[in-house]
Amino acid sequence: MTLVLNRIDDRLIHGQVVVGWGQPLDVRFILLVDDGVAASEWEQELYRMGAPPEMDVYFLNVSAAIDELPRYRADSRHGILLTGDIGTMRRLVEEAGISTINLGGIHHRAGRTQRLRYVFLNEDEETALRELAARGVAITAQDVPGARPIPLDDILSGVAR
Amino acid sequence: MSDGQSAGGAKVEARAIVAGHGDFASGLVSAVDVITGRGAQLIPVAVPGLCAEDIEKLIRERMVESGVKVIFTDLQAGSCTMAARRILRGADDAVLIAGVNLPTLLDFVFAEQMAPVDAARHSAERGRAAITVAGAAGGVKHA
Numbered sequence: 560m561t562l563v564l565n566r567i568d569d570r571l572i573h574g575q576v577v578v579g580w581g582q583p584l585d586v587r588f589i590l591l592v593d594d595g596v597a598a599s600e601w602e603q604e605l606y607r608m609g610a611p612p613e614m615d616v617y618f619l620n621v622s623a624a625i626d627e628l629p630r631y632r633a634d635s636r637h638g639i640l641l642t643g644d645i646g647t648m649r650r651l652v653e654e655a656g657i658s659t660i661n662l663g664g665i666h667h668r669a670g671r672t673q674r675l676r677y678v679f680l681n682e683d684e685e686t687a688l689r690e691l692a693a694r695g696v697a698i699t700a701q702d703v704p705g706a707r708p709i710p711l712d713d714i715l716s717g718v719a720r
Numbered sequence: 721m722s723d724g725q726s727a728g729g730a731k732v733e734a735r736a737i738v739a740g741h742g743d744f745a746s747g748l749v750s751a752v753d754v755i756t757g758r759g760a761q762l763i764p765v766a767v768p769g770l771c772a773e774d775i776e777k778l779i780r781e782r783m784v785e786s787g788v789k790v791i792f793t794d795l796q797a798g799s800c801t802m803a804a805r806r807i808l809r810g811a812d813d814a815v816l817i818a819g820v821n822l823p824t825l826l827d828f829v830f831a832e833q834m835a836p837v838d839a840a841r842h843s844a845e846r847g848r849a850a851i852t853v854a855g856a857a858g859g860v861k862h863a
Contacts, residue, residue: 570772570799574741577797605805609797666771676769 562590562632565640567648568663571596572606572616572641575663579703580639581614587636588615592624592651593643621650628655645684652691660691662700662714674714677702685715732760734786735836736828738820739765739779739804740794751822758829763788767800776803789813790840792820792828815840823850 563584568576571591580586589610596602597620610616619627628651631638640657642648645665651657664677671679678700680688692698692711699708700719713719738745745764753759763782767775779791779800791808793801796818804816815837817824824847831839853861 570802572797573799573802574795574797578795601809605802608805609802611797664771666769667774668771 561634561637562640563637564661565648565651565657565659566661566663567642567645567665569643569666570664571643572609575703576639576641577610577614581611583704584639585637586614586639588617588631588634588638590617590619590624590628590631590638590640591642592619592621592640592647594620594647596643597623621647624651625654645687649687649691652694652696658696660696660698662698663702673720674717675700675709675719678714680715689715732758734763734788735761736788736790736792736840737763737765737779737782737786738792738825739767739800740820741798741800742766742768744794748820748822748825752825752829755826756829761829762792762825765800772799772803775799776806779803780807783807783814788836789815790828790836791816792825792840793818794820813837817841817844820844821847821850823847 563586564580566576571593572589576589591606596606597618603618607616617631640651642651648657648660652660662678665679665684666677667673667679670681671684672681673679688698688711698711700714701708709719738749743766745766749759749762749764752762763786765779765782767778770778791804791814793804793816795801801816801818808814808816817840824843827846828839828843831842834842849862851862
């Protein structure tokens with residue numbers, strides 16, 4: 560399995576992903592799963608410009624990702640699976656067998672409560688994460704590799720703040 | 721455009737936004753001011769804890785408030801750069817310089833005789849040329 564990180568990050572491709580994780584993990588491709596981006600050539604070009612030349616970026620909508628994930632898992636290169644929201648990752652857990660989740664950046668928005676410096680969640684999102692954890696998915700928050708991975712229980716209980 | 725104040729107290733017109741990770745922007749603008757006293761030409765923007773939409777909104781608001789047409793950002797892949805690209809989509813009177821360094825901004829703040837967009841393009845070339853490598857290979861090389 561060569562998807563070395565399954566990350567939820569609402570900024571999608573940005574410095575922490577490309578440089579912070581990309582360099583130490585020798586990441587050679589990003590699988591960006593987002594229905595909106597997959598439908599827009601302009602958005603794809605925007606994100607492609609953010610990646611270095613040696614890093615491929617593949618854009619898939621959720622349905623296509625569910626079908627094609629086995630092919631990307633079989634890729635000999637290291638890759639990052641990236642979604643911009645919990646709902647998208649939840650579908651990949653339920654229909655494509657994702658078993659670990661990195662909460663990398665879910666930022667402030669109306670209705671959300673701050674849980675960490677870079678994680679804000681509303682009630683529905685918290686419920687969704689609890690349900691995923693109950694299915695056996697290992698969920699931690701970690702913005703960059705040098706930071707301590709924070710377990711979901713610590714995030715939601717407030718211990719980690 | 722909005723007015724800032726130089727280290728010497730004179731009114732200075734803001735000419736560009738500087739945006740990036742952490743305290744990159746304020747640090748770089750501070751350095752420009754220490755060296756030249758012209759830091760007030762630059763509006764530093766930090767974006768801690770903001771989602772992509774809010775970063776775009778913040779930078780757009782600073783542009784509207786100040787009237788500037790130049791954005792300097794720190795990293796090609798950075799969130800501020802992504803936001804700036806969205807803001808400048810279809811705009812032919814504004815410019816984004818990604819990968820800014822101190823020599824770039826020093827050149828920019830002294831190019832007051834040029835239109836800000838032209839000064840930004842010029843300063844990008846100067847900033848690129850200002851990176852040098854010195855060490856074991858001998859001599860000094862431009863990167």
